[in-house]
Amino acid sequence: MKIVVSGGGTGGHIYPALALIREIKKENKEASFLYIGTEKGLESKLVPMGNIPFQSIHITGFKRKLSIENFKTIMRFFKGVQKSKKVLKEYKPDVVIGTGGYVCGPVVYAAAKLGIPTIIHEQNSVPGLTNKFLSRYVDRVAICFEEAKQYFPAEKVVLTGNPRASEVLGQDGVSGRNSVGLNQNLPAVLIFGGSRGARPINDAVLNSLALLSGKPYQVLYVTGDVHYEKVKKEAEMIGNPENVIIKPFVHNMPEVLAGIDLAVSRAGATSLAELTSLGVPSILIPSPYVTNNHQEKNARALSDHGAAELLLESDLSSEKLIEKIDEILLKPQKLAKMKTEAKKLGIPDAANRLSKVMKEITK
Structure with missing residues (x-):
């Protein structure tokens, strides 16, 4: 199985992704992975350290106040979607998993539009803007807190917990x-x-x-x-x-x-x-x-x-x-x-x- 994982910005998005990769590798040694993140994010350092193939796209988050930067972010999003589609067509993954952060937006959206099975993983009890947006397009929404269920389409939600929990046992x-x-x-x-x-x-x-x-x-x-x-x-x-x-x-x-x-x-x-x-x-x-x-x-x-x-x-x-x-x-x-x-x-x-x-x- 070929799996694309995307998540970035903070350790809270990256560590669960890395934990999931490690656990899947234990179960299925034939599984292969590609991680898509940003070149300036923490993921650009942590992912290669785990000997996981890494590619980057350029994306930024929205500012809370009206700003010209928000228009630039929209343009970066669509460019990110185009690049993600190109990467996904070349890699041909069986599934794409987003664990949060702005980088997931164009990657998971591109996968959904290409008809590739998609999952987003929400670690917090209150989801961020990116996962709320993506929940309209993905096949499943994995949550860690029951309190998060109310923010997503009920038929897509499944309580899975956080993969980091598996590693501490x-x-x-x-x-x-x-x-x-x-x-x-x-x-x-x-x-x-x-x-x-x-x-x-x-x-x-x-x-x-x-x-x-x-x-x-x-x-x-x-x-x-x-x-x-x-x-x-x-x-x-x-x-x-x-x-x-x-x-x-x-x-x-x-x-x-x-x-x-x-x-x-x-x-x-x-x-x-x-x-x-x-x-x-x-x-x-x-x-x-x-x-x-x-x-x-x-x-x-x-x-x-x-x-x-x-x-x-x-x-x-x-x-x-x-x-x-x-x-x-x-x-x-x-x-x-x-x-x-x-x-x-x-x-x-x-x-x-x-x-x-x-x-x-x-x-």
Whole structure:
């Protein structure tokens, strides 16, 4: 089977695509892939690193305000459609899958117009403009949250979950703890704000260090590369507690996630897929700076079911953060209940579900 995958802009669109490719390759070694992205996007670096053939088209997103750039974007869209059609005719894929981002627009639209079976994958509880547009033309719309169903044609929607969820299962939590220096005998909370970190979370944690030093649990704090040096210096000035480990980045995050008891994080779709697949309770601090405030809606999809505690950035303080951590980690019954509820929301076989949808529409 020949498969074209397109997704770009942010890791939230790219990582699920790469996870799906890896899982399909495990199942079907004869499957071949072509990834279509943008030459300046993160995908142009990540995809070739995975030894996946890559081609690029030029496309940009719409500005929120009326702008001449929006007219240029429309022209780029149609040029992108023409180039995509040429690439697709040469490659002759059996199916085209779009995982989000502006680049999916011309690629998936071109495939639909050529009569090639198409799927879009929506990771968030509130879809972006591109997937809303494409839902009119594709054969199936794969979603990760039930809350997203209302935005798409009901007859096309199938709940598959996020392929990244499949990759975190079977990870060795003991090795994960050892790799970052966590004690095997103490409860552990992981605090992270995404690959680049998040300043409000950094500030709250720094102001919490003195209080954290006396707690009967340990903290792994991932600052993001951008903030690491500043955070490390401030932590040293305060007196870095022995039970707090500070790292700029964790390269084996799935393995580390498998070994923790509680996560404090933003509410990106990929992170939530991993946490629910493993049944890890969380305190979610959604970024208020994302399109359609989708992270808060993602977070509420967990907190409304008791799988997470929602802490808005506007309410975030060191006192509030520690209070939330204590309320969960120091109360075994609540921690166990949240684990159960998180696990209920997880879709660990997401890659297989999406693969089945792909096979159904290519029969």
